[in-house]
Amino acid sequence: MALVLTEEQLMLKESAAGLLAEKAGVAQLRALRDADDALGFAPDVWRDIAGMGWPGIAIPEAYGGLGYGYTGLGLVLEQAGRHLSPVPLQSTVLLGATLLNELGSEAQKQALLAPLAAGELHVTLALQEGPLHAPEDTALRAEAEGAGYRLHGSKCLVLDALAAQQFVVIARTSGLPGDSAGLTAFLVPADAAGLTVERRSLVDARGVGALQLDAVQVPADAVLGDVDAAWDGLSRSLDIANIGLAAELLGIATEAFERTVGYLKERKQFGKVIGSFQGLQHRAAELFAELELSRSLVLKALQAIDADDPQLPVLASAAKAKLCEVAQRATNEGIQMHGGIGMTDEYDIGFFIKRARVVQHCFGDYNYHLDRFARLSGF
Amino acid sequence: MSDLEKFRAETRAWLEENCPSAMREPVRGFEDLYMGGRNPEVDHPDQPVWCQRMAERGWTVPHWPREYGGGGLNKEEAKVLQQEMARIGARRPLESFGISMLGPALLKFGTEAQKQEHLPPICRGEIRWCQGYSEPNAGSDLASLQTRAEDRGDHYLINGQKVWTSYADKADWIFCLVRTDNSGSKHEGISFVLFDMASEGVTTRPIKLISGSSPFCETFFDNVRAEKRNLVGEEGKGWAIAKYLLTHEREMISGFGTAPRTSLGSVAVDTFGADASGRLRNGILRHTIAQYQLDALAFGATMSRVGDEAKAGQGLGAASSIFKYYGTELNKRRNELNLAVGGEPALGWDGDVYEGGATSRDWLRSKGNSIEGGTSEVQLNIIAKRVLGLPD
Structure with a gap:
């Protein structure tokens, strides 16, 4: 294509x-x-x-x-x-x-x-349980009871948790934490008895929450897909999600970069605009190159979703890893090149670094995805 | 049958008939490339035969106009020819700076007489060209070149020195940047002239590189005569031609950075082994290789994207400005990793046991990629100023 x-x-x-x-x-x-x-x-x-x-x-x-x-x-x-x-x-x-x-x-x-x-x-995913993304390690239990299930455990990093009417809760119905088999996706309504939705406050100031499930009862038809077999669909959904987040990171990084280049053309020190200094010019030019590579990789990965490309998993991890790296660099350079004013809350550049780190973390950061990229590439 | 299908059938039959079997063997190294010229280096007797047969059809340069010795093929036909050659593993019959560099410049800036005189011998592989650009004091700052061309009425008298002239000792003619005027800014007063390397007063001396022998030479001009009819473009306006040609050269060099066929990670697993989960045993090396392969993938996608955008009529995007810089830096990373993964054998310099030191010599040669044709630092200056609009 x-x-x-x-x-x-x-x-x-x-x-x-x-x-x-x-x-x-x-x-x-x-x-x-x-x-x-x-x-x-x-x-x-x-x-x-x-x-x-x-x-x-x-x-x-x-x-x-x-x-x-x-x-x-x-x-x-x-x-x-x-x-x-x-x-x-x-x-x-x-x-x-x-x-x-x-x-x-x-x-x-x-x-x-x-x-x-x-x-x-509004429907949102409740997956993560520990400090890092590790879907195989899901421990939240779902026990068969009568015609339905009872769910016990907790989840964090649930995006827009307070807006959701339904949660897709990933639970363990068999096996042990570490197994990709034995996971089941459940649809749990926000008003279910035993479910507590707690608001959390992360650096990016967006809506996010944590769930506590104390013997939450759901009927059999709350199972999304097949029992014990959520992995393939979850995995594909996460690949798609990570490519979407890579697209968001592309926007964050590009905007932070453009604002920074704009500032380099305005700010004067030593009687010159600081953008005339080669030390800053080369850093900006290198970042420009990385952003162009990022744009190509994100587009390639997005097209792979629509084309049902068998390379989707490796392209998803490639895109997320690359965009984590580049967004981190672009937002860090954004603060550094803005100097003191970049450290103030009044100036907007700080919002970009904060949002970037949350998006980078969600569903696997640079370390997670570069490791996965290598594994899927045969090493 | 459509015209294109007919063309394919005819091409296939002709290639089957005319491509010698030795010219269907894979190219092993530079010695297998045929560069033509008055005294061609012939590694296999079928090289000139194959070149001549293809040249008769204009297929040494399929996309150039027929009147200048090219094949006059449109894009679709040229693609079919390429596919049909690939099908039987046919080698390209002729490689030369005349085709890749001088030709495009002459087609754009040359007079009709210059095209008639110089292009057909390029297509037939009769004249081999070299490029006289860099000088000892004009490298990155190419426009400060000082080789003088003195006006002598119907000709110029040329004095000075060039350096990094690839294959100067084997070339028949040179396209050369000379200074015809010293009074204005350094970009003005540069002229683009052509002359015969057999002229009196031309001497060449090969340069040995850190990687061993090389095609590069130092070239000296002592009262060399160049006819005025071989001035390309206007006198003093050669810088525009020089820059146009440099973009062709940079495209060629940046191609070195495209993703290699073999995965370095898999090679490393064969050498160092993997743990139970299939991960390369040395985690530090694994990280470096993964980052390289990720960037190579993204770079390849960027080359494709820029090509696709141009085809879709969206113009040559700013992304093309990064090719030379990124491609060559990527190639250097690849070569460093070849050493890291290869270990002791990769450090070999000579002897069959080390395959003649191919890995280490390629590694050393790759260091030049980010210097020749505009250093990485010059490329970053260009991006900063022309693309990002940062001031001087």
């Missing part, structure tokens, strides 16, 4: 940039943070986004979506990264819709994807 955007995709990118810049930019993120907003996004802005059809962008038309594919969603996520948009695109659209589509039965897809595509339903 040609590594190039179509006219339709370029138009989508433009319209995403316009709406997010106006209604969900850094200023809105700052206001939500300063107001200590529990939800972490503005519901009326989400309704505007739903009006554009973006929640259903990657959902097949048969289930009420736009059927634009993940390349389209990736372009929107890149713009969300550029503007640090406080919107639940990652939780509900990238993770929620993908998990339902990959794991769900026909009946589950029929029931849930249409309201999700309409922006009325």
